[in-house]
Amino acid sequence: MDSFFDVIKTIRIWDIIDILIVAFVIYRIFLIIKGTRALQMLVGLAVLLAAFIASRWLELYTIDWIVQSFWSQIVIALIILFPPEIRRALAQMGQNPFLRTLSPIEETRFIEEIIRSAVSLANKKIGAIIVLERETELKDLIEMGTPLDARISKEILTSIFLPYSPIHDGAVIIKEGRIAAAGCFLPLTMSAAVSKAIGTRHRAAIGITEETDAVVIAISEETGTISVVMEGKMTRDLDAASLRRILTKVFITGKRERMPLLEKITSFFPIKDRSQ
Numbered sequence: 460m461d462s463f464f465d466v467i468k469t470i471r472i473w474d475i476i477d478i479l480i481v482a483f484v485i486y487r488i489f490l491i492i493k494g495t496r497a498l499q500m501l502v503g504l505a506v507l508l509a510a511f512i513a514s515r516w517l518e519l520y521t522i523d524w525i526v527q528s529f530w531s532q533i534v535i536a537l538i539i540l541f542p543p544e545i546r547r548a549l550a551q552m553g554q555n556p557f558l559r560t561l562s563p564i565e566e567t568r569f570i571e572e573i574i575r576s577a578v579s580l581a582n583k584k585i586g587a588i589i590v591l592e593r594e595t596e597l598k599d600l601i602e603m604g605t606p607l608d609a610r611i612s613k614e615i616l617t618s619i620f621l622p623y624s625p626i627h628d629g630a631v632i633i634k635e636g637r638i639a640a641a642g643c644f645l646p647l648t649m650s651a652a653v654s655k656a657i658g659t660r661h662r663a664a665i666g667i668t669e670e671t672d673a674v675v676i677a678i679s680e681e682t683g684t685i686s687v688v689m690e691g692k693m694t695r696d697l698d699a700a701s702l703r704r705i706l707t708k709v710f711i712t713g714k715r716e717r718m719p720l721l722e723k724i725t726s727f728f729p730i731k732d733r734s735q
Contacts, residue, residue, distance in 0.1 A: 569611065569636040570706045576616040577676050577685050578699050586680030587620040588630040588660050590645070593709075595671040597639075601632050604643030611638055630663065630675075646670065648691070664688040674709055676702070 514523035573589065580587045590597065605626050609615055611633065619641045620627045626642030633639065645663035653665060664675040669691040677686045677693075685697045687705050694705070 565636055566710050569633075570703065570710060572611045572613070573633070573676070573706065574699050574702050576611070576613045577678060577702060579613045579617060580620060580678045581683045581685050583617070584680055584683040585617065585620050585622075585678065586660060587616070587676075587678040588645070588664055589616070589676040590630050590632045590643070590667060591674040591676070591706075591710075592632060592634045592639075593672045593674065595673065597632055597634070597667075597671065597673065600630075600643045600645065600667075601634065601640040604629055604632065604640035606640050607638045609638040611636065630667075650691070661686065661688070661693065665691050665693060668692075674706070 510522060511527065513519070573591070577587075577589065590600075615638065616631065618624060619631055619638075629642035629644050631638055631641045632643050646666040647659065647662045648666040648669055650665070650669070653662065657665075658679075660679070661677050664677040664686070665688055667673055668675055668688045672690075675688040677688060678684070679686070684695060685702060686693050686695045687697060687702065688694075689709070697705070
């Protein structure tokens with residue numbers, strides 16, 4: 460018992476911080492790969508690790524040599540197996556947790572205008588793909604498109620996606636409540652789990668959400684259905700009410716739930732207006 464307390468006494472504050480940082484990194488990794496094919500591959504790697512330990516213990520030299528050869532190339536294997544997850548992780552490392560650009564009222568107006576636009580496009584069976592930027596910046600995609608910096612409106616979005624519009628083939632990217640660019644080309648998903656019946660527009664929607672935290676609204680020109688894609692997962696056949704529910708949860712309720720620590724602290728200590 461005394462030895463236990465002796466060990467406790469030797470623990471420094473930096474040791475605790477070190478453990479918390481490692482735990483946070485592991486937690487973020489699991490959040491990134493949750494629900495993706497990377498999780499299944501991670502289970503496979505765990506099986507290989509178990510085989511490596513068992514081969515050492517049972518002295519199975521051939522299996523031990525094969526597994527050990529694989530572990531020596533593990534970094535290259537991870538880069539080959541998990542390119543979308545690695546890109547997403549690196550992008551999330553650069554996110555600003557204190558970034559908040561729109562007020563709740565502006566967010567509500569922004570959501571309602573997006574819904575009106577999506578329903579109008581769906582009713583006219585005009586194919587469209589609308590990307591809503593969140594914390595991961597889409598600067599590279601915006602620069603490759605046609606810059607607009609326009610107010611969101613049903614009329615503007617409809618005119619962009621009309622079949623005879625020169626920029627109707629690409630995606631529209633919404634940034635900070637405004638149309639940042641149109642005619643943007645998105646990366647297509649390479650996942651084998653995606654049905655072959657899904658067209659290029661929806662594959663692009665899945666592809667960009669596999670690499671970033673963006674929310675994508677895709678409208679089918681064949682059926683006029685509205686779909687929302689997040690984290691590589693698609694929810695199809697939405698109406699205005701269900702679309703509003705999803706966007707509200709992501710852009711309003713979700714932001715409040717993950718309110719930064721600094722904002723939580725300052726909310727308890729409101730700054731007085733010194734001009735009075």
